[in-house]
Amino acid sequence: MTEGSSLEDSSQRSAWKAAVVIVGMLWKFERGMFVFTVALFTIVAIIPAIQIYVTEGVINALAQITTSEGQKGNAVYETFVWITLQSVLLIGLLAITFLTDRISLRLRMKMAYHIEAQIADKAVKLPLITYDQPDYYDRLQRVSNGISNRAMTVIQELFSLGRDCFSFVAIFLVLIGFHWSMAIALLLIVIPSFIINIRIGQAHFWQMISQTTVLRKSRYMFSLLTGRDSAKEIRIYGIASYLRQVWAKLYWKNAEEQIELQTRGMRFNAVQEGVVEGALYAVSMLLVWLCAGGALSIGSFVSITQAIRGSQQNSEVMARNLSHFYQDALHVGEWILFMKMKEEEIPENSLMLTWPLHKGIEAQEITFQYPNSTKPILKEISVQIRPGQRVAIVGHNGAGKSTLVKCLIGLYTPQEGTIMYDGVPLNRLDPDRYRQRITAVFQDYMQYQLSVRENIGFGQLNHIENEEELIEAARKSGLGGWVLEQSQGVDTPLGVMFEGGQELSQGQWQKIALSRAFFRDAEIVVLDEPTASMDPMAEAELYRLFSSLTENKISLMVSHRLGSCKHADLILVLDQGRIIEQGNHRELMQMGGLYATMFHAQAELYYDKEVIS
Numbered sequence: 001m002t003e004g005s006s007l008e009d010s011s012q013r014s015a016w017k018a019a020v021v022i023v024g025m026l027w028k029f030e031r032g033m034f035v036f037t038v039a040l041f042t043i044v045a046i047i048p049a050i051q052i053y054v055t056e057g058v059i060n061a062l063a064q065i066t067t068s069e070g071q072k073g074n075a076v077y078e079t080f081v082w083i084t085l086q087s088v089l090l091i092g093l094l095a096i097t098f099l100t101d102r103i104s105l106r107l108r109m110k111m112a113y114h115i116e117a118q119i120a121d122k123a124v125k126l127p128l129i130t131y132d133q134p135d136y137y138d139r140l141q142r143v144s145n146g147i148s149n150r151a152m153t154v155i156q157e158l159f160s161l162g163r164d165c166f167s168f169v170a171i172f173l174v175l176i177g178f179h180w181s182m183a184i185a186l187l188l189i190v191i192p193s194f195i196i197n198i199r200i201g202q203a204h205f206w207q208m209i210s211q212t213t214v215l216r217k218s219r220y221m222f223s224l225l226t227g228r229d230s231a232k233e234i235r236i237y238g239i240a241s242y243l244r245q246v247w248a249k250l251y252w253k254n255a256e257e258q259i260e261l262q263t264r265g266m267r268f269n270a271v272q273e274g275v276v277e278g279a280l281y282a283v284s285m286l287l288v289w290l291c292a293g294g295a296l297s298i299g300s301f302v303s304i305t306q307a308i309r310g311s312q313q314n315s316e317v318m319a320r321n322l323s324h325f326y327q328d329a330l331h332v333g334e335w336i337l338f339m340k341m342k343e344e345e346i347p348e349n350s351l352m353l354t355w356p357l358h359k360g361i362e363a364q365e366i367t368f369q370y371p372n373s374t375k376p377i378l379k380e381i382s383v384q385i386r387p388g389q390r391v392a393i394v395g396h397n398g399a400g401k402s403t404l405v406k407c408l409i410g411l412y413t414p415q416e417g418t419i420m421y422d423g424v425p426l427n428r429l430d431p432d433r434y435r436q437r438i439t440a441v442f443q444d445y446m447q448y449q450l451s452v453r454e455n456i457g458f459g460q461l462n463h464i465e466n467e468e469e470l471i472e473a474a475r476k477s478g479l480g481g482w483v484l485e486q487s488q489g490v491d492t493p494l495g496v497m498f499e500g501g502q503e504l505s506q507g508q509w510q511k512i513a514l515s516r517a518f519f520r521d522a523e524i525v526v527l528d529e530p531t532a533s534m535d536p537m538a539e540a541e542l543y544r545l546f547s548s549l550t551e552n553k554i555s556l557m558v559s560h561r562l563g564s565c566k567h568a569d570l571i572l573v574l575d576q577g578r579i580i581e582q583g584n585h586r587e588l589m590q591m592g593g594l595y596a597t598m599f600h601a602q603a604e605l606y607y608d609k610e611v612i613s
């Protein structure tokens, strides 16, 4: 078997598997609706077969009117009955279609809700490291691509396919009843268009898979051209036309491939339609011949011609449905793959810690590497942090400081070595539980385009309604006065993304993030570059406050301002992923190593050498 055909086979399997999963979901959540819709679709499926007889009845009755001489009353009455039956069928069909459309609309919304909720629930359970893998963003792009709507479309297409297959079989049997050659002709007309449309559906899906990265890059470029974060640099550096060119190139790469694929599809369709028209012509000739031989009545002639043409059109719709079904079901398959992504592990019999810790945190020989980096970022790091210790982590850019902090609080799991809290390895603890005892301000802290209450209250959700505590947390970071000055107080909306929002300066946003951290009464406090955007007074005040707030707690602070590390109990100096020095400020200054060199270099910036000498 060639690679291509095995891919096709597996794609067919995944399409059907996806359909089964979706039907299972519908069965689980909306059983009643499901059964009702199947019943309606079955009724709709039988109608075309009945229509063949009714049409034959109408034509034959009409023929009687035109050919019989004298008493025509019975023939006229019979025609009326047949025509009434025909109208009842059509009206019934319209009513059922209206009903199924209404039901589908409601089901679509419900299925979309269930799927989107599952995607969101899944995303928050993924280990943080997943977000460092480009593959994750490709997957996310695929599942974000209207997947929730597609799920219901798959169901509808499946129902329509079932209905049309049923109709097709019914018509096929009726045609055999008229003459076997008609049934064979129907098969010859319908099968080629089926095969072509299935192939087109598969080709579209594989194109989507191969284009995800290009599409994501093109959207990223477009967001740079239109977004707020990049707007300043685009103007200052004049890079708009460069970005526009890159975007245009990616856009056309994607567009050309789509045009080619669709043109191929159109070519196939044109050939197929030509063949079908030829076959229909041959069937008509055959029918005339059968009529001439007396094998068929005029009514049968008309109803068979209509039935074959109708079935042929129906089969085209069916084949197109099948093609779309493949595409949509394969997309839904991407959702199933997304839902199978490995979640952060929670040990079955997780151990409980007693807080505050009495032995502290210990890292033993930990080595950590990002999924897309070629070498370890942290190498065989061992460190012991005792309860109540204030730890500062310093070093050059890229030395691994933030990575170490994320490992120590269990956001990343080292590939080698162990991190223990009170002697218990982190993988024996429930992350949701121990994280309740940790608070952090990261370098890339969030600026939630929401109210002050939410921005601070997220630190401790169950206290979000307590205004006094919210203002107290704001006060600790130096923003209490500002909050009180606002007419809406803690309910002031922040950011420019939504109407009425109050934009803050970078330093103020940083203070909001600090307030969020202070709002939680945690045992481990992490500050990664907490004062980068703060004015000197606010910075000095923060360090004073930080010392008192973290008394008897473990604090981990990453900072390039070495002055702020002077009061730390333990300073870890990182260089190229290894701890090269550790001790307190005095010990490290006496050591005269990297810390001392960096400290002097920074101190010189503050003091005029000549004045000092």
Ligand SMILES: Nc1ncnc2c1ncn2[C@@H]1O[C@H](COP(=O)(O)OP(=O)(O)OP(=O)(O)O)[C@@H](O)[C@H]1O
Residues within 6 Å of the ligand: 132, 370, 371, 372, 373, 377, 395, 396, 397, 398, 399, 400, 401, 402, 403, 404
């Ligand atoms: N998500 C990631 N995927 C791959 N490599 C990464 C990732 N994040 C960081 N790195 C790499 O890991 C190294 C350490 O990064 P880290 O952010 O821990 O350094 P740092 O010491 O905190 O630097 P800085 O002082 O500049 O904040 C860097 O070389 C960086 O390129």
